[in-house]
Amino acid sequence: MDQRTFFNNQVASKDMSGYFLLHKGEFAYNKSTSTDSPWGAIKRLEKYDMGCVSTLYICFELLSGDPDFLVTYYETDRWYKAVQLIAAEGARNHGLLNIAPDDFFETQICIPKRIDEQRQIGAFFDRLDSLITLHQRKYCGVASWMLGVALVRLGSESDGAFGEMKHVLR
Incomplete structure (x- = not known):
């Protein structure tokens, strides 16, 4: 930078x-x-x-x-x-x-002594890093969705203990 x-x-x-x-x-x-x-x-x-x-x-x-x-x-x-x-x-x-x-x-x-083997190993780890990143994004998406579902469910509860929380989260 x-x-x-x-x-x-x-x-x-x-x-x-x-x-x-x-x-x-x-x-x-x-x-x-x-x-x-x-x-x-x-x-x-x-x-x-x-x-x-x-x-x-x-x-x-x-x-x-x-x-x-x-x-x-x-x-x-x-x-x-x-x-x-x-x-x-x-x-x-x-x-x-x-x-x-x-x-x-x-x-x-x-x-490894052979450059082609170095490249294959490097490509493998590059793909593995991409796969890990993909699954991390997927996990974050699912976690966000689950939080949204939980908030909707909380919104349908009586105002009891969650009344203030609903107000803050809206």
Whole structure:
């Protein structure tokens, strides 16, 4: 997202020293930890032709293989073990992992050697994600319908305990 849209103005200065310039398709490893990402997050720049990130990030591009497979791989926790092995003692500094770029690039990840197999696996998980999204939407639709039915039924009850609720819900 363009920072001018998100923040309603430009936050970063025009001086880009101290930043890495990413090109579309390149990856950035954010070493900041969170509940959802205890070992940080690795994302690919997809929506823009170029972007910049702090030099605290570790940036890279895939020279061979299927980048879509790698996107899917980094959405899992399968790569955490390799990072756990290289995280320095006293590894967290205000939520930021102490991982040197050279160490990060020495990590081993398990991916199929054949690109066609990588593509098949990536396509499988893409279809699976679409199917999950479809069922989540279906569930939300059914839940909304059930809430509507419940409210109609409440509306037909005597005003007793639900009188105020009916007034608020209308």
